[in-house]
Amino acid sequence: MQSRDAIRAIKERLNIVDVVRRYVELKRNGPRWVAPCPFHQETKPSFSVNEDQGLFYCFGCHASGDIFDFYSRINGLDFKETLEQLAGEAGVTIDRGPRDPQRDGQERKQRSARQQMLRMYELAAGHFASALESPEAEECRRYIEKRGLSDEIVQRFGLGWARREWQSLADALRRAGFDLRMAAEAGLVGQSSGGRPYDRFRGRLIFPIKSLSNQIIAFGGRIIADEEEAKYINSADTPLYKKGEHLYGLAQARRGIVTKGRALLTEGYMDVLTLHQFGYDNAVGVLGTALTPEQIKRLSGFASQMTLLFDGDRAGRKAALRSCEMLLTRGLSCSVVIMPEGEDIDSLLRGQGREAFEALQTQAPDGLRFCVDVLKALAPRETVEWARNFLRQLDIPELISPYISRLAAHLQLSEADLREGLAGTRGQRKEGQPQALSTTRSRQNIRDREIMLFAVRYPHRLRDMQEMGADLALRSEIARRLWDKIETYGPEEVFYQLDEREKNFWCKSRGPEAAPCDSGEKELELLRQSLDRYYASAQASSLSAAMRANTGIGDFEADLDYLRALKETLEKGHEQS
Numbered sequence: 116m117q118s119r120d121a122i123r124a125i126k127e128r129l130n131i132v133d134v135v136r137r138y139v140e141l142k143r144n145g146p147r148w149v150a151p152c153p154f155h156q157e158t159k160p161s162f163s164v165n166e167d168q169g170l171f172y173c174f175g176c177h178a179s180g181d182i183f184d185f186y187s188r189i190n191g192l193d194f195k196e197t198l199e200q201l202a203g204e205a206g207v208t209i210d211r212g213p214r215d216p217q218r219d220g221q222e223r224k225q226r227s228a229r230q231q232m233l234r235m236y237e238l239a240a241g242h243f244a245s246a247l248e249s250p251e252a253e254e255c256r257r258y259i260e261k262r263g264l265s266d267e268i269v270q271r272f273g274l275g276w277a278r279r280e281w282q283s284l285a286d287a288l289r290r291a292g293f294d295l296r297m298a299a300e301a302g303l304v305g306q307s308s309g310g311r312p313y314d315r316f317r318g319r320l321i322f323p324i325k326s327l328s329n330q331i332i333a334f335g336g337r338i339i340a341d342e343e344e345a346k347y348i349n350s351a352d353t354p355l356y357k358k359g360e361h362l363y364g365l366a367q368a369r370r371g372i373v374t375k376g377r378a379l380l381t382e383g384y385m386d387v388l389t390l391h392q393f394g395y396d397n398a399v400g401v402l403g404t405a406l407t408p409e410q411i412k413r414l415s416g417f418a419s420q421m422t423l424l425f426d427g428d429r430a431g432r433k434a435a436l437r438s439c440e441m442l443l444t445r446g447l448s449c450s451v452v453i454m455p456e457g458e459d460i461d462s463l464l465r466g467q468g469r470e471a472f473e474a475l476q477t478q479a480p481d482g483l484r485f486c487v488d489v490l491k492a493l494a495p496r497e498t499v500e501w502a503r504n505f506l507r508q509l510d511i512p513e514l515i516s517p518y519i520s521r522l523a524a525h526l527q528l529s530e531a532d533l534r535e536g537l538a539g540t541r542g543q544r545k546e547g548q549p550q551a552l553s554t555t556r557s558r559q560n561i562r563d564r565e566i567m568l569f570a571v572r573y574p575h576r577l578r579d580m581q582e583m584g585a586d587l588a589l590r591s592e593i594a595r596r597l598w599d600k601i602e603t604y605g606p607e608e609v610f611y612q613l614d615e616r617e618k619n620f621w622c623k624s625r626g627p628e629a630a631p632c633d634s635g636e637k638e639l640e641l642l643r644q645s646l647d648r649y650y651a652s653a654q655a656s657s658l659s660a661a662m663r664a665n666t667g668i669g670d671f672e673a674d675l676d677y678l679r680a681l682k683e684t685l686e687k688g689h690e691q692s
Contacts, residue, residue, distance in 0.1 A: 119608065121198070121210075125183075125198075125202060125205045126181070128207070131170075131182040132148055134186060138189050139153050147166070152173040152176060152178065153418070154176055154178045154188065154415055155173070155419050155447060165625075169181050169182060170622045171185055171622070172619075176446045176510070177619050179618050179621075180618050180622065183197050183201065186200070188416050190327060192327060196328065228297065228300075228354065229354060229355060231294075232300075232355055233331070233355070235297070235301055236331040236334075236355075237331055238293075239284055239287075239303055239334070240321075240323045240331050243275025243284075243316075243321040243323075243334075244274070246275060246276040246283070247275050247276040251278060258320060258339040259274070262385060263392070268391060271367060272364070272367065272391075273323045274323075275320075275323070276319075276321060277316035277317050277318060277319045278314075278317065280317070281314060284303060284314045298312070299312070316336040316348070318340065318342065319339070319348070320337045322337070322384045324350070324361060325365075326366065327365065327366055327369065332353075332355045332356045333349070333350035333358070333361070334349070335363070335384055335403075349402065357409075358402050358403070359409055360407070362380075362399040362402065362410055363387055364391070367396070368396060369417055371397035372397040372399075373418065374397075376419075377397060377422060378397055378418050378422070379395055379421075380414070380424065380438070381400050382401055382403075382426075386398070386459065389461045389465070390460060390464070397418075405434060406438040406442075419447050419448060421442055421447060421449040422452060423439065423482075425438075426459065427453045427456055431453070432453070433489075435451050435485065435489070436485070439451060440508075443486075443505070444508040445510050446509075446511040448481070448482070450480065450481050451479055452479045460472075483525075487522065498526060499528065499533075502533060519533050560591065562590075562645070562649060563588075563591050565642065566585045566588060566646075567589075567594050567620070569585075569638055571597075571624040571625060572624055573639070576635060576639060580639075583646050583647075585642065585646060586598055588649060588650075597613075597617050600612050600617070
């Protein structure tokens with residue numbers, strides 16, 4: 116089955132409400148289903164699913180789309196992964212069909228390389244796990260015991276031991292028939308100046324890193340002796356793994372995060388393991404990088420609330436500040452637990468127990484309060500400017516006013532002081548811009564929206580709209596691009612070609628809160644009248660301009676012709692008003 120046919124078949128076999136219910140507690144509200152949105156911080160049921168249309172929409176963060184958009188976002192998957200997983204659920208077979216031979220060959224080669232890498236990682240993980248049971252791994256087992264990790268945690272996270280030999284893994288890969296050049300590309304082996312392969316991970320406790328599909332895609336390694344080497348090393352970026360896109364332990368924590376509605380976000384491998392051992396099965400780690408937008412996107416698919424766990428030193432506070440800012444501007448909720456001086460997650464939980472950690476979480480300031488407190492301590496003069504920059508970055512306009520109120524209270528400023536400098540950043544008329552020009556553009560935007568609203572609601576009536584000149588009246592590039600997509604792909608296929616902004620408009624126009632699409636003729640007539648008024652007004656403006664240009668050249672006959680045409684135009688416009 117071709118991909119487009121497969122998409123249609125999946126939608127016919129899988130009900131969007133049934134899929135959304137796995138992650139969100141939906142409640143029936145008339146013809147639609149509602150719930151608090153899983154993609155941003157809220158308690159009100161602004162998330163809505165239209166079962167008949169097969170669409171969802173959030174009136175808070177404006178997340179929108181169909182069953183594929185929801186599934187990919189909630190699980191942090193790309194479209195291809197989503198299509199394959201939903202096809203498996205629906206019992207639909209995807210046939211890629213005839214393709215360009217050269218491109219098809221390249222894709223087959225890439226798929227083959229990815230599959231080989233996955234098999235190498237699987238073999239490597241087995242090799243490391245087996246080595247952990249060997250006599251020479253005694254020092255590693257003692258370290259694991261010293262850190263108090265249970266056998267259950269060791270098994271669940273697949274911990275292993277990288278032998279100290281230079282070619283232990285390289286020899287195992289060679290015996291299994293793998294090309295060591297690809298093993299080098301996968302980050303498992305290196306190559307000496309003389310061309311000799313060697314294991315990248317040696318004498319280390321190994322932490323396999325899994326994708327959300329539960330496949331091993333990388334490794335981290337911790338030195339356990341007092342050797343003068345980097346304490347941790349991690350897999351380099353490969354075709355399968357970009358460290359800024361993944362989180363350690365997310366494959367194991369996803370169910371806990373969804374169940375608890377919150378993720379615990381920490382920095383190190385051992386912190387994640389300790390948290391899981393103490394029952395915090397919603398803990399993940401950032402893999403040695405600063406928190407990235409890609410990691411936030413993955414996490415936000417599972418929960419809209421995060422608890423950040425950082426060291427109490429200056430570096431830890433600055434890292435928490437950056438993380439809070441990124442989460443809050445994307446509409447997520449967060450709190451910050453700062454470890455007491457001289458403590459980390461491991462020492463706190465093992466030394467003082469869950470009660471001490473629970474108390475720290477209870478006392479933890481929310482993200483916005485934490486940001487203000489840190490800035491006051493680190494750079495008090497820059498706090499107000501930080502607040503204004505923070506407000507400018509907010510992705511959700513509805514959050515601006517409540518955040519202004521809270522920041523004003525924390526900083527002991529008036530709300531007007533904080534709003535100063537925000538004008539012009541979110542569509543306000545810029546200083547010095549003529550009011551007439553602003554009004555004209557506003558009317559153009561309204562007209563474009565009016566046209567595209569009908570085009571989205573009734574895409575099969577595009578020809579009727581062209582006959583009345585609707586496409587010629589469009590002025591904004593955004594509207595023209597959406598029109599072109601509807602015209603090019605047609606009503607059945609266009610949705611899969613839309614970008615996020617266009618999907619948002621499409622779902623809002625046809626979604627749960629929109630009027631039923633059952634009065635097309637009436638809506639078309641209203642649009643016709645609006646366009647007639649527009650063209651009559653445009654023609655009047657054009658004739659007036661021509662008369663002004665003709666003034667003073669002595670062509671009185673032409674003046675009379677212009678006057679007659681203008682009179683007819685104005686009368687026609689009056690009749691249509």
